[in-house]
């Protein structure tokens with residue numbers, strides 16, 4: 001049924017869907033799961049004459065199915081007053097990176113089998129742990145902050161979480177979009193089950209360092225002292241750290257004694273300083289194009 005007896009279409013306008021998400025903390029009112037359906041609760045869709053946010057709630061697929069059979073209306077009404085995601089502080093969903101080392105793309109910077117994808121002053125912002133038991137899943141952990149110091153997304157052992165105090169968080173298919181306002185997207189990522197993650201848009205800020213992704217195949221790192229490194233199609237495999245920022249220095253592809261390989265499609269450095277940019281030892285770079293105005297130390301010694 002795409003239109004009810006009053007001629008109302010199933011399609012809920014975007015602004016109403018957002019108002020419902022914001023009110024319910026972006027999660028199922030019963031459990032807080034971020035994988036939700038919009039449910040016309042009061043009145044039911046069949047009786048509704050308009051899409052009114054007050055009568056629509058978020059329910060996960062499981063609780064949606066249980067409504068009226070295993071889950072009473074009374075329980076749902078109580079949950080509407082105190083949605084689970086707000087009580088927990090976040091809505092959440094699963095990640096399944098699989099049992100082979102996952103690949104995580106920060107736009108055009110792709111790390112495969114990289115322990116810590118981003119590390120700032122020794123603090124890992126994105127890391128991948130080996131399975132706890134042989135044959136078990138790899139584990140992704142992350143903390144992504146925006147320019148306001150707000151955590152846009154946290155990943156705790158493959159469970160991703162979005163704070164209920166975020167302006168908006170929307171899940172469509174495999175894509176998570178976090179918004180700070182209309183058109184202001186500090187994070188958009190795509191989950192690839194069994195493979196990893198692709199960060200399609202990013203405006204990350206942490207202790208004065210920024211990492212920006214405007215397009216899926218680009219990335220830009222800005223250090224605290226204003227040096228920038230931008231590129232596309234950069235692949236790092238087997239490294240201990242993908243992007244490492246310590247003080248004012250930036251290192252890409254830190255091997256940590258592991259054999260690693262690095263392919264650079266395109267990369268540009270701009271800036272100055274005594275120790276601006278370092279491509280770390282033990283890498284195998286096939287540089288397509290590197291331009292630099294900065295002090296650049298590229299150490300290829302093995």
Ligand SMILES: [Zn+2]
Pocket residue numbers: 028029030031032033059060061062063
């Ligand atoms: Zn639920």
